[in-house]
Structures are given as structure tokens and as C-alpha cells.
Amino acid sequence: MRPVDAPIVTAAEMRAAEAACFAGGASQTALMEAAARAIAREAARFAMGRPITVLAGAGNNGGDAFGAARFLAEQGFDVVVAALGQAGGGAAAMRSRWSGATVALHEAPVRPLVVDGLFGIGLSRAITGAPAAAIERLRAGADFVLAIDIASGLDADSGEARGIVLRADATLALGAVKRGHFQGAGIGASGALLLDTLGLSVDSPVRMLARPRLAAPGAADHKYTRGLVGVVAGTMPGAARLAAGAAARGGAGYVVLAGEDAGVPFDAVVQRAAIDPERAAAVLVGPGLGRGDMACTLCEEWLSSDLTLVLDGDALSLIDADSLRLRTAPTVLTPHAGEFARLFGEPSGDRIAAALDAAQRSGAVVVLKGATTIVASSSGEARVHRPSSWLSTAGTGDVLAGLVAARLAVTKAPFRAACEAVWLHARAAALAGPALVADDLAMHIPIAIAECL
């Protein structure tokens, strides 16, 4: 199945879940048989009757592979197993049940479908030498590669490539999806992500972002109860206008764009010289703010207020992470990779862990944007989303920041608001289609909201 709202685990968390399953009386062989059956089911779908080469490593990833080969052969598929090393432990039992053709990995025949059971979450060092050469040859010749649990060569936690990676067209995650599927080289090497939980009960405060449930305003609501969003304009008012337009279409009851001659995206956004702090439910500082003295002064003023803030763009270049700890009001930061690195340091591989650390350190909700966007809270919760790569164009960050401010004004809950905004932003991009520009996004936000009611 395509995972939705699924827990995302580290290798250690996966092993702990497996151990708990074994402690409850399940056998490793039974679990591997279930995994093998699931792999064979998916491989049969992609093989479409064509010959299959199954790659089997020395660990349990390889054990799964031998089991899958057996089930595929029983269904009449032409299967050969190309094995690396001697299977140990549970994998030996699975290997002993395979009676079909087995060749050494370097002799693996190139076939339309390759099932990758070389390495799973036990990869412990870079893949080099003969295995690397075989991976290169088989990837070049295969029509389709199905990875068992994770593409061989990927670190299960950081998604970093350890030497060569056997890029997959689809990955069947076993038990739970792994952090490595969503970051580093894992983003491009995992292909379509499928999941079979094998009946394991796995939970984690880190989950895939699901479509939010939104509510229409109540009968007693008016523009102030729905929340006034203030957007602070600066030297590049266009960015603030993009943010204000997104806030207005993102559910805010009232949007004030504060700044001389900032202009407005449309008449429903009101331009004023200043934001009335008594009335503002959320204030966005940063888009197009600039980094001069005036910008510094504005940043300091709002940071020292007790208002709910969204800090984006230039504001993230003017503050330091530790000063945020002094704030007691809800704060959401929306850094891209460069702004994040300046505030919290360069993430060392596992960006999910880095975002959680940053949220813990700053006390803010951190939205670490990128090919995978991570929403992290200081309570240790995180949501992970893969938005369209077409969002990599100027101004889309301003739109997201405006959406975060709108959802904050509506929900008054920073983690929930940031999750809703990230989902709506990605959905608006999908609706806008290829080659979108930031100005296209806002008009699709109401359609995305309608899908959540």
C-alpha cells in the first residue's frame, strides 16, 4: 500500500519493534516468510510475466530475497538468485528453502526486473568492489528495480549514499517506512514508496504528513474571531504581498499589510502604516523585510512582543536561535537549508533529527523546507512531506509563510498550523501544475482547503 500518515522510524526503532514482536512469541522466520510473501506480491505486479533476477545479500534483507524468489518461482516466474556471500542467521533458513538457480552476484544475469535484497537497514559501510560493479551493471540493464525495505547503498537513517546506491523504481518498506526514504540520496533513489507493516505494531512521534481536517467558520465567527494576520513589509514589498495574499486565501479573517507604499495583492488585504498588536492573532515578519537598520529594529520590536509570530526569510538572518528561548508566545520559523544552517548549524545527515533538535533548542516550531519538508516541535513531534519540486522557484516560501500565519490565526496551535500550511502549500502546488510561479499558488489554496473540509 502507499503509506499515508505512517510512522517514520530509524533503524534502531525498527529493530526494537522487531525485538518486541519476537519477545511476544513471533518467530524471525515467520516474519521473514511474511516479508517474502509481500515482496513476491509486489514483484509479480511489476514483472508482468517477465524474467526476474533476485539479488540476495548475506543478511536478513537477503533472507527476504530468497523467500520472495521461492514464492515467485512457485507462481511460475523465471527466477534466478544472485547471492553475495554466505547467508547467516535467519537468512540461512530462508536460503536453504530455495531450490532454484543460484549464481554468484558478479554472474547475475541482467533481466527486466531486479529485486534488490542485497542490503537493508544493516548496511554498515560503503559498498565497493565487485558488489558495486554488479549494482552498476544491473541498474543499467534493468527496466525496473524493486528494493526490499530500502535501496541498497542508502543509510537507513540519514538517507545518505554509502558508496554506490542501487536506485529503485519502487521500494517496499517492511514493518515501517524509514527516515532514509525521505532524506539525502533516499529522496531520489527510493522510487515509489510502498509499505507492508507485516502486522508489526510500530509507533513514532515522527510521521508522514497526512491531509489535515479543517473546519468552516462557525455561525458566530467574524473577521476578528477567525483571526487577523499582520504582515510586516520591508524593502521588497512584493514578497510581503505574496505572503499577505496567501494568508487571506489561507483562512485568515482579516489581513493587514503594514508598510509605507507596500501595495496590496487585492482589495481584501488592507494596507496600513502599522499593525494593531491588540487585534493581531499572528504576525509574519521576514518576507522581503531587508537586512538594514530598519529591518533589525522591526525584528527586535516584534521579537520582544508577546504576540504569536511567524519568522521567515530575512528575519531568520537577523535573529539568533538562543534569543528565541526568551519568547513565551508561540513562534514558528520557516527556514530553508541556508537559513537553518546559519541559525542552528549544518544538519549532519539526518535532517529530521536536526529539525527536532532545532525546535528543542529554540522552543519554536521549525519548518525546515526542502525537497522533503519537515515540521518539528519542541515536544519531539515531527511531520514529513514531499512537496512538488516545481516549488523550487522564487516567492513560494513567502506564500508558505503567509499560509502558516493564516493557519496560526485560525487554530492558535503552532505545530498544527504549520502542518496544515505545509500540506495546503504542497497541494496548491500540485493543483497549479508544472512550471508554476509563486503568484499562481494563492488562487489554488481555497481548492486545497475544500479538499480538507
Ligand SMILES: NC(=O)C1=CN([C@@H]2O[C@H](COP(=O)(O)OP(=O)(O)OC[C@H]3O[C@@H](n4cnc5c(N)ncnc54)[C@H](OP(=O)(O)O)[C@@H]3O)[C@@H](O)[C@H]2O)[C@H](O)CC1
Ligand atoms: N522490518 C521488518 O519487519 C523486517 C525486516 N527484515 C529485513 O531485515 C533487514 C535487516 O537485516 P540485517 O541482517 O540486519 O541487515 P542487512 O540484511 O541489511 O545486511 C547486513 C549484512 O550485510 C553486511 N554488510 C553491511 N554493509 C556491507 C557492505 N558495505 N559490504 C558488504 N557487506 C556489508 C553486514 O555485515 P557486517 O560486516 O556489517 O556485519 C551484514 O552481514 C531489513 O532491511 C529487512 O529487509 C526481516 O527479514 C523481516 C522483517
Ligand SMILES: [K+]
Ligand atoms: K535492499
